[in-house]
Amino acid sequence: MKRQKRDKLSRAHSKGYQAGIAGRSKENCPFQAFDARSHWLGGWREATGDRQLGINPR
Template identity: 75%
Template structure:
């Protein structure tokens, strides 16, 4: 059974969230297009908020 690829924007958000949780810099965003970059940064910001509120323990 084939696995479907997830939407690129969803993947960008998830990768940004992972980068934020691990404490990486937001300057490492690998995406160049505006839409995917904004999704990545949105995930990054969400992760940083979660870290500050204590929802995620590193």
């Protein structure tokens, strides 16, 4: 069970990172659960920081 939960949160972070790199707003977060939402926003923040630095993961 813990492995599955960790995978969900990791996926939420990844999706948030992808949204941030694409330049989407943080209000577009699709998650309602606190844990998943906070991981998504963490990925989004990381991506927006990377974009400002000029890092492009493509």
